[in-house]
Amino acid sequence: MFTIGAFANAGRATLMRISGMLHLTPNVTGRIVLINYWVLGQRIVARLRERTYEAAIRQEVEFVERGEGDVISRLSVDSSIVGESVTQNLSDGLRSIIMASVGLGAMFYISPQLTILMLAVVPPVSLGAVFYGRYLKKLSNKTQEALGDMTKVAQESLSALRTVQSFNAHKAEQEKFDERVGTVLSLARKEAVASGIFFGSTGWSGNVTLLALLAYGERSSIMRGIGAGIRIFDLLERKPAINPDLGVEVEPSRLGPIRFENVTFQYPSRPEVTVLKDLYLEINVGESVAIVGGSGSGKSSINALLLRYYDPVKGKVTFDGQDIREFKPASWRSVIGVVPQDPVLFTGTIASNIAYGNESATREEIEAAARQANCEFVWGMPKGFDTEIGRLSLSGGQRQRLAIARALLKKPAILALDEATSALDATSEHRVNDAIEKILRSRQTTCIIVAHRLSTIARAERIVVLEEGHITETGTYRQLVRRKDSRFRALMAAQLNAAVGDPPTPDVEQQLEADKQPSPPVEPPQPSRSSADAII
Structure with a gap:
């Protein structure tokens, strides 16, 4: 039953992602529902960005100037994550309630004894979910703060690139940025380990559902990631017009016209x-x-x-x-x-x-x-x-x-x-x-x-x-x-x-x-x- 539900969820999410093509079907009601669901997420993100910007622009100048990168990170990255999380969790929550209600009713009808035995695993899994959720929330807050700090360092050094180059401070700036990236990576590893332990403990059906979501539901997200990756690798592979590694050293004491x-x-x-x-x-x-x-x-x-x-x-x-x-x-x-x-x-x-x-x-x-x-x-x-x-x-x-x-x-x-x-x-x-x-x-x-x-x-x-x-x-x-x-x-x-x-x-x-x-x-x-x- 849970396997069938996983495939049904993958199909539902895939249809929502391509809801813009539903004008080809005569089912007007289904089209409106799916389009509205997709638009809901975009509206949440847009409203979050508007409200975040409104709050930021009302702050004292020193607050924004002290952490411009962090504010920008909140406007861009954080709002998208929150919007996607709200829409995804709302959908999954409603689906899970319906599936659990119908499934439990059918199972009690067939065998109350086996159903009670199966439900014995629910309390420990639920308790684990509570602790996992609290830990993940704290970890997510730290990750977003680290991302904001990383953005701040990058923005500050790139906006002052002439100053950085004229004082040969690129190594120091690189080390500073690498340190921030390392912090983000460390937090990501902790999140990966926690997720692996939790989802591994939820059993076979949870893993199958997760794989189905990764394979189908997040296909467009993966494609967006590939597109962003192409832009990043274009920059990584670009050769500087003035090669910083070519040439001879200049003696500090050298003078001349x-x-x-x-x-x-x-x-x-x-x-x-x-x-x-x-x-x-x-x-x-x-x-x-x-x-x-x-x-x-x-x-x-x-x-x-x-x-x-x-x-x-x-x-x-x-x-x-x-x-x-x-x-x-x-x-x-x-x-x-x-x-x-x-x-x-x-x-x-x-x-x-x-x-x-x-x-x-x-x-x-x-x-x-x-x-x-x-x-x-x-x-x-x-x-x-x-x-x-x-x-x-x-x-x-x-x-x-x-x-x-x-x-x-x-x-x-x-x-x-x-x-x-x-x-x-x-x-x-x-x-x-x-x-x-x-x-x-x-x-x-x-x-x-x-x-x-x-x-x-x-x-x-x-x-x-x-x-x-x-x-x-x-x-x-x-x-x-x-x-x-x-x-x-x-x-x-x-x-x-x-x-x-x-x-x-x-x-x-x-x-x-x-x-x-x-x-x-x-x-x-x-x-x-x-x-x-x-x-x-």
Whole structure:
């Protein structure tokens, strides 16, 4: 009887999965019932997602920012599991009640004694089901939390891929993700063992029913899994355009000029737009060069090519006379410090964020880098360098200075600043510029500054004006602002006009002198001798 019921259940579930084809049958009533049953599950999932999103969007900002991956996992994975579980269990429960009632009635009619004997196994099986259900519920909660944590780690690292690659932190991120995957796998093993013990103890009929469900009822789920698997394996088998394993190592102490030799570049996503056109630019060892230009002129593309996020379509970028494509990407990036426009801070302590990609850094080295970057605010925090922070829990100026400290901790031969002060208020800008000024005065680091703020640009030894992918002008600040037909002067005047609402154009040189004034000195805690020595 139970075997027949299992086959009947498989047939019923299969018919429900293909209920969209029931317009071919004249049984209108059956068609409506089956279609409504299938739609019920989708409605439950849709309503769950709507309610979950409504609840999430009403929470405080810090809650969502602390666990974006977990929230997304609840919206996608958890809601589907709950919806499927509700519809499947509702169907199976109703079917089981009907089958048990009819079956027991027939069995009592045939032989009450044998029926009572058979029912003797029900209490222990029911007790086992109760304990199994409670254990499975706890295990399921832990599994979903682990999946949310895994999604959070993946989302955080992939959304900050440039930061991860520029600090060669891919191994650390891989280990972090592998740890989360291992947790999920461990929980899955526990669930598999518990399920095996329970279903093995329920007897032959339960196993036959389970096999029938797997063979027929879940066929479409298996096909959906195959489709998802194809997408995953496509990604696993894809070869990176820039192979991370090819190339030679770069000596950390190696110095040399940087040259962009007749570089032409187009972004792969926009091959019809040529961003840089036959560009030639040479930057000497220890020189600071500011690259200025309008939006879309190709300024940020220079740093992107320098860091080998992309390769040029034509021409080459060289360091000390050697094409950077001959270097292993991770080794090449290890000699470059990067301060992006919107630096990413990861969940963790201030110390771990400064030491990101440099896990062997000592506390003395971290503190020394923070002092050099004017991060005096850290000493005023409740736990100092052990204060836990999120990606957006600090001001723009504080985040920029932490990013500068992170870059300086690498003791880079090259420092690339990409609009490092563009979104800061005047006070924060002065603090960041003071930190940049210290670096430029050291004459130990080659600096490439992509900027449009006068106060940042004027600190560079040389200015390069980039327009429509070409260098149209180059020289010192004084040389460029004194030329009456200077393109740099025109760009800066346009910027100042836009900033104050298009009044008569002020004198650019006079405006600069005001911008260059340093901010009032801030006295951070005096460094210990070991801290000072660590950064030298």
